[in-house]
Amino acid sequence: MSIVNDAIPAVGPDPAEEAVTALLTALGVDLGEESLADTPRRVAAAYRELLEPHEFTATTFPNEDGCDELVLVRSIPFQSLCCHHLLPFFGVAHVGYVPGKRVLGLSKLARVVQASARGLQIQERITTRIADWLTEELDPLGAGAVVEAQHTCMSVRGVKAVGAWTTTSAVRGVLREDPHRREEFMRRTESGGGVGWR
Ligand SMILES: Nc1nc2c(ncn2[C@@H]2O[C@H](COP(=O)(O)OP(=O)(O)OP(=O)(O)O)[C@@H](O)[C@H]2O)c(=O)[nH]1
Numbered sequence: 394m395s396i397v398n399d400a401i402p403a404v405g406p407d408p409a410e411e412a413v414t415a416l417l418t419a420l421g422v423d424l425g426e427e428s429l430a431d432t433p434r435r436v437a438a439a440y441r442e443l444l445e446p447h448e449f450t451a452t453t454f455p456n457e458d459g460c461d462e463l464v465l466v467r468s469i470p471f472q473s474l475c476c477h478h479l480l481p482f483f484g485v486a487h488v489g490y491v492p493g494k495r496v497l498g499l500s501k502l503a504r505v506v507q508a509s510a511r512g513l514q515i516q517e518r519i520t521t522r523i524a525d526w527l528t529e530e531l532d533p534l535g536a537g538a539v540v541e542a543q544h545t546c547m548s549v550r551g552v553k554a555v556g557a558w559t560t561t562s563a564v565r566g567v568l569r570e571d572p573h574r575r576e577e578f579m580r581r582t583e584s585g586g587g588v589g590w591r
């Protein structure tokens with residue numbers, strides 16, 4: 394008679410944890426040290442957290458007051474992982490739109506930044522995703538994002554350009570087509586080359 398209960402899945406070793414052990418061992422790290430005993434579990438958990446999707450619902454309201462000026466949230470912090478080195482990059486996003494028929498709950502401008510930054514990324518894709526999401530969800534007159542980031546793959550290794558900031562932008566609708574609106578958006582999102590924590 395079998396004593397195995399088929400309804401309860403066997404809990405085996407975590408493949409991600411095993412892979413971290415294999416990677417560190419291949420790199421010559423001695424995991425026998427007491428302080429490293431739990432490191433594979435922590436590393437696997439940290440990457441799971443960074444790769445987990447950020448789900449949210451886009452709460453919108455009718456634009457009852459007929460607002461047709463730029464709505465902008467500045468300095469939204471984000472963290473991401475570069476798809477080339479799996480090293481973090483982080484910074485701030487400035488996100489805005491010119492409402493059409495509906496306005497968006499303000500916190501959702503920060504949530505779309507979090508959602509767009511998750512996964513293995515390049516900065517340009519995060520920026521484009523934010524502008525495209527706003528355009529698709531809201532059908533606004535215009536939408537745009539400016540992202541400023543520091544890439545640790547450029548600072549702690551390789552070229553070691555400590556303190557270098559990368560700025561990317563994506564604009565849609567009137568923020569792209571109307572030179573005055575575009576200029577206003579760029580001016581209001583400008584932070585002077587990465588001193589942008591304001
Ligand atoms: N366009 C873009 N490039 C990125 C981003 N993050 C990292 N990179 C770059 O991706 C490139 C990968 O190039 P490779 O030459 O294959 O990598 P590597 O040999 O490690 O290059 P170095 O970093 O120059 O040592 C590097 O130039 C990185 O700086 C990003 O968000 N956008």
Ligand SMILES: [Zn+2]
Nearest residue numbers: 475477478546
């Ligand atoms: Zn990188």
